Amino acid sequence: MREEENIIVGISIGDLNGIGSEVVLKMFEDPRMLEFCTPVIFASIKTMSFVKNHFKLETQLHSINALDQIAPNKLNVLNCWKENVSIQFGKEDLKIGEYAIKSLSEATAALKDKTIDVLVTAPINKHNIQSDTFKFPGHTDYLNQELEGNSLMFMVTDTLRVGLLTDHVPVKDVASHITEELITSKIETVYQSLIQDFKISKPKIAVLGINPHTGDNGVIGSEDDTVMRPALQKIKESGKLVFGPYAADSFFGSNNYKSFDAVIASYHDQGLIPFKTLSFGQGVNYTAGLNRVRTSPDHGTAYEIAGKGVADLGSFEEAVFTAITIFKNRTEYNTLTKNSLAVSKRKRFNPKN
Structure with a gap:
């Protein structure tokens, strides 16, 4: 695992017609947030630039095409697709659901590979994500399949x-x-x-x-x-x-x-x-019981206010800080457990010590 001060937070962008992209960019408009983690948004620079311009934000975006290009102290945007995306805030769209799953699947793969340390998921629409290849009622069930453990x-x-x-x-x-x-x-x-x-x-x-x-x-x-x-x-x-x-x-x-x-x-x-x-x-939705850390805000897509610039970023902000804290706690716990087992093993084989 990576050093604590360099925790990489992967962010799946969720339903682009909802409030997820707005609260993500609002949160990292404050450059001090980059002192706590290195964020990576799984979307595209074209898409996030559209969102940034729509809300007239000053958020600085750093475009990357591969995860080995992640830069610390920057808001990294991994290009998971190249085409333009038609965003219509507040509307349910099956095509937008496809982009939500593409973002989620690539972010989950990076989490499994430990290229990112934790995953924070922006809200999805549980209806428009359904397809022949994705038949889950939400993030939790999907992550339970993809990651080791028993999700809760x-x-x-x-x-x-x-x-x-x-x-x-x-x-x-x-x-x-x-x-x-x-x-x-x-x-x-x-x-x-x-x-x-x-x-x-x-x-x-x-x-x-x-x-x-x-x-x-x-x-x-x-x-x-x-x-x-x-x-x-x-x-x-x-x-x-x-x-x-x-x-x-x-x-x-x-x-x-x-x-x-x-x-x-x-x-x-x-x-x-x-x-x-x-x-x-x-509040924060945390998927406990897995071998990786995933959190999410406790709200949904909020179509009724999407695109209006009034979304509260509080829960998403808490989701990021909670993921970082849990990652640190778990790293410390695993280190202490490993050291304790090593001491116990030495005592078994060297009873005089």
Whole structure:
């Protein structure tokens, strides 16, 4: 891995008709941002110049045709295509979806090859990206296929972290997806991420129930009693500080979440509605559980304001800083773990030392 001060942040440009390209260029209009990382936008210099001129920005762009041309202290733009792109802010366009996937696939390949250190993804439109070669409901599932590990959608701020047992699953199918094996696997992913990515030595995790009032002793569903509680009991017996299931309706309103390092919700809206309400657009979507670091802002394409120059860059900025912090934490953790194993090995073979 690269030295911390030279962390290379790859940026997939997302849906060009949305607000992603605007917030990316706005963020790096401030040259001080280049002191924190070396950014690389996966798009084209023609496309990004169009966006820059549309918003009348002063952002300085550095065009490159290969990743070995990345220059520090510059906003690098890798030319992933040469043709002009017809950008119509606020409109859904299947062709624009193709460019979003081209950017994502090239950025992911660079992440796998460690040419870039972390990946920050601008928002995509989950409908116009679908094709014969790309059939994923979003970034998380695609990255889970391309990278090693077991992905988990982890929404994070400085004071709140919410993980999901199930993410892009229809509500009618949620209960059937939640098994003891899934609960165990996802909690293990969150637990390990809190240790290596967020430097929390003994994580304390809350788990929300599946049904209203966690089933009310079977009156409103049996899954919390037959699946959730037995799984959590086994995890507790292994020594982990895992608590629940808690009734989701009052958990956040009572500020109970403040007593835990992370909260695991059973399904998408159960976790993301309170998260986005409390984070006020400063949240970050982090894909935990993979062997590489990927973050994203917690908002979508926002077609309704695209092209108007009013998009808030706060969440994207947080996504970049979070990716850098996690990369540093994970590098430190891996180094300490490696050194600890080396010491342990020496003691085994040299018991007198």
